[in-house]
Amino acid sequence: MSHPLAVAAIGFWHVHAGDYARAAEQHPDTALVAVWDDDEQRGRAAAEEFGVEFVADLDELLARPDLDGVTITTSTDVHHDVISRAVAAGKHVFTEKLLAPTVDEAEDLVHRASAAGVALVVSLPRLYDDYTVAIERILDEGSLGDLTYSRVRLAHDGWVAGWLPERFADPAEATGGALTDLGCHPAYLTRLYHRAEPLTVTASYGSVTGRRVEDNAVVTAEFPGGRLGVFEASVVTTPGAFTVELRGTRASVMFGFGGERLLAKGGDFGDEWQEIPLPESRPGAFAQWVQHIHDGTTADDNLEHAVALTRTVVAANASAEAGRAVAWSAATATAPVR
Incomplete structure (x- = not known):
């Protein structure tokens, strides 16, 4: 892992995207290094605002060996796809709620993260x-x-x-x-x-x-x-x-x-x-995510709440x-x- 952890902000669809990017900037154990968005104009504007690189290809960004984790603030309908790709690339994930639009997808993401040994935390502040x-x-x-x-x-x-x-x-x-x-x-x-x-x-x-x-x-x-x-x-x-x-x-x-x-x-x-x-x-949830990454632990309580929330x-x-x-x-x- 990098020291501090290198974090990319994935998607600026949600209004809290900037909050999590700032959290990555301000936490002493993380550093914001890049931005991706499926809307290139929106993504480039965010990258300029935070003074980091905009990467147009998500898979290229996720393949970087020096990237440790990502914050996910895409539209909710693509959470399962984007989070699955991040987990498959071995990246730790901090995501905006909902975890996924369906219970099956939410449970699948929890299983994938566990199998990959990456920390998955949902923002339930x-x-x-x-x-x-x-x-x-x-x-x-x-x-x-x-x-x-x-x-x-x-x-x-x-x-x-x-x-x-x-x-x-x-x-x-x-x-x-x-x-x-x-x-x-x-x-x-x-x-x-x-x-x-x-x-x-x-x-x-x-x-x-x-x-x-x-x-x-x-x-x-x-x-x-x-x-x-x-x-x-x-x-x-x-x-x-x-x-x-x-x-x-x-x-x-x-x-x-x-x-x-x-x-x-x-x-x-x-x-x-x-x-x-x-x-x-x-x-807070972001600080807990960072701690789980360092400790190699799973956010069981957070994820139980997240899956139950999707069902609700x-x-x-x-x-x-x-x-x-x-x-x-x-x-x-x-x-x-x-």
Whole structure:
């Protein structure tokens, strides 16, 4: 391996492409060395912005023996192809979510990476944030009692303010709308909080702007024992919002309602809302990827969440299309999006 690790940014389709390129620049153990994009004009512009080489041929770039890893921020529909080629070339992969459009493809990528002995990590950043660490501790302590209901909402003004690219409305490239991209974060947090797989998923999608994919989405997941998890996404909300609400048989916690504070009430927390101090965040997904490369280890927890996330999104898309609840365990293939 190179010291620091040599990393190439593969694709600038996604709005987070620049974030991961900067992460490769700023991490003390990585260096950004090249850019590839299937849109040459976009790729050359990105390479110029970051002061690195643009390589027009992906296979030529992946064949370089001095390249250690890649960040993948292509359109979602080509993730399986591009990640498979990177893994086959022995390159470690840090990728934007979704890992792949279908469960079969996601599971195949995990298997390929394991067989090749390369580190594969999916960007699921809110798993590691300070409020998540605090909420997990509260759940571990049993302070809420049995969790009966959760609601997680993430929203921004991308298609109100005009900064979200129109390519995010391409049903083929994006494989969905607000729920498939932004809604991934509430989806994997809901699974984390309930500590179980959903039984069924029921989704309702709306398009305020009239685009071919949803810009408003509400999904209800039914968990064992009648517990419900609601997760929502919107790209037509001003101002943006991130909120978490957890209700248990003994107490409740809320985050993000009117400020970046975690509040708790009931049971051991007392009869009035009180603020819960936030601990340090865990190392982020990119830092974990670098550590896995150095240690020769596999990001098992991250990849389990990533595959389950693909299944959840597939189930939500299928439910919205069919207008009924869909069994979570049966969701495997990409459903048409409206």
